[in-house]
Amino acid sequence: MTIPAPDPIPFSNTYARLPEAFHVRLNPDPVPDPSLIEFNHDLCRELGIDPLSLTPEAWAQVFAGNRILPGSEPLAMAYAGHQFGHFVPRLGDGRAILLGEVVDVRGQRRDIQLKGSGRTPFSRGGDGRAALGPVLREYLVSEAMHALGIPSTRALAAVSTGEPVLRDTALPGAILTRVAASHVRVGTFQHFAMRGDRAALGQLADHVADRHYPWTREADRPGLALLEAVVEAQARLVALWMGVGFIHGVMNTDNMAVSGQTIDFGPCAFMDVYHPDQVFSAIDIQGRYAYGNQPTMAQWNLARFAETLLPLIHSDENQSLELATDLVNSFSERFVRHWIDVMGLKLGLSAADKGDIALIQGLLRAMEQGQVDFTLCFRRLCDAAEDEAEDESVRQLFTQPEAFDAWAMQWRSRLRQDPLSSGERAARMRRVNPACIPRNHRVEQVIAAALEAGDPGPFRRLLGVVCNPWTLGEADQAYARPPTPAERVYQTFCGT
Ligand code: AMP
Ligand code: MG
Numbered sequence: 001m002t003i004p005a006p007d008p009i010p011f012s013n014t015y016a017r018l019p020e021a022f023h024v025r026l027n028p029d030p031v032p033d034p035s036l037i038e039f040n041h042d043l044c045r046e047l048g049i050d051p052l053s054l055t056p057e058a059w060a061q062v063f064a065g066n067r068i069l070p071g072s073e074p075l076a077m078a079y080a081g082h083q084f085g086h087f088v089p090r091l092g093d094g095r096a097i098l099l100g101e102v103v104d105v106r107g108q109r110r111d112i113q114l115k116g117s118g119r120t121p122f123s124r125g126g127d128g129r130a131a132l133g134p135v136l137r138e139y140l141v142s143e144a145m146h147a148l149g150i151p152s153t154r155a156l157a158a159v160s161t162g163e164p165v166l167r168d169t170a171l172p173g174a175i176l177t178r179v180a181a182s183h184v185r186v187g188t189f190q191h192f193a194m195r196g197d198r199a200a201l202g203q204l205a206d207h208v209a210d211r212h213y214p215w216t217r218e219a220d221r222p223g224l225a226l227l228e229a230v231v232e233a234q235a236r237l238v239a240l241w242m243g244v245g246f247i248h249g250v251m252n253t254d255n256m257a258v259s260g261q262t263i264d265f266g267p268c269a270f271m272d273v274y275h276p277d278q279v280f281s282a283i284d285i286q287g288r289y290a291y292g293n294q295p296t297m298a299q300w301n302l303a304r305f306a307e308t309l310l311p312l313i314h315s316d317e318n319q320s321l322e323l324a325t326d327l328v329n330s331f332s333e334r335f336v337r338h339w340i341d342v343m344g345l346k347l348g349l350s351a352a353d354k355g356d357i358a359l360i361q362g363l364l365r366a367m368e369q370g371q372v373d374f375t376l377c378f379r380r381l382c383d384a385a386e387d388e389a390e391d392e393s394v395r396q397l398f399t400q401p402e403a404f405d406a407w408a409m410q411w412r413s414r415l416r417q418d419p420l421s422s423g424e425r426a427a428r429m430r431r432v433n434p435a436c437i438p439r440n441h442r443v444e445q446v447i448a449a450a451l452e453a454g455d456p457g458p459f460r461r462l463l464g465v466v467c468n469p470w471t472l473g474e475a476d477q478a479y480a481r482p483p484t485p486a487e488r489v490y491q492t493f494c495g496t
Pocket of ligand 1: 264
């Protein structure tokens, strides 16, 4: 008797069990010549999948959508959303297919989704495909975010399709395999709220609560508790973004996951020189999603989320509105609390509080005036915390070093009240202030190498570096360097 081999991916799906209004069942569109560009073996094992259970060629077929494995129930999810403030009733997965879910080795349920897998009923005018550049960009940035300790969707694989996609020019096509705690967005709730489908809203809320916030099921008001959980998760998430200079770029409600993970890496970017008004996205003409606007925009999205939950919060409409409004208003305070924690750790404080806001803002103001590189400044502060002589390397970053000198006096006097030894403080700071982020110009360089020379080597090398952001080997020091004026990237594109 032979024991049958286990399925390569142990799917166990729940979203597919939800009623028809939630999704459209369909298979990905096959592609002519799939080939693996990158395959994340560590993540694979974390998902309970043996990366060696299939050959690379067979995995390429799977991650291209050409081969549907047992247990997979491919579907496109329905959702709506506010894009740049305007409501769009019909969005949905126009170029993505959820293959199914797995329960990972820690017992967490995770979605496995293909992005760029062909047209769906939600494609509108689009071709359902993705170009190689944006796929590599999302791969790099989502994995870097995870390595930085920031909740994020992950990248399991990237394949080239062997088929060109037409954008401004013909570009090589690719598909990203994305892993998420779930792909439910604020816009998923909006989809049902807009239809007045109270039953579906309830089912969606239960699904999300079971999956991400099980304790809210036991609360007196589960709908309100769910809102609170999502508000809290987003307040923390955006504070973490702010701490690494991350600009999402398209914080539309369809790009905000209720799980609290960063999702949909389009024109996203890390800033080099600090400025609160920094915007990279070519389509964000008004700067709606500028770095410094992100907390406000997250709160705006959460107000839209709260609106969808009103029927689930209280049977009395006015009471519902009052409870939901208070919670949405609590975002600011929650955000500030997380932001103080994040920034306090960056400055080497073992316990920062409201009294430290002036110190944090003082540095940011000086950095803005002094046109200082965000990542380098905080990284060099780690050295300065250990040895005052290293102040010089920080002050050199400022166009007006006196502004740094004045701030550094206040910082040192604050540090004297903090119990940590300088060695311990510096060590802690080096675990929150990355040596390396995926700088825009580097991302563009490795994409260009893959596109123009067909060479994935530079992409792989950068990926290795940004996945270990807290230390940088001698040979990799160049990755810490900000762009020269000629290398500087001014605009990013979502490439859809
Ligand atoms: P995004 O800007 O990537 O968040 O996408 C916004 C909406 O446009 C979603 O409904 C996507 O599924 C859809 N979309 C983006 N690119 C394409 C494409 N190439 N083909 C079809 N739909 C797309
Ligand atoms: Mg999107």
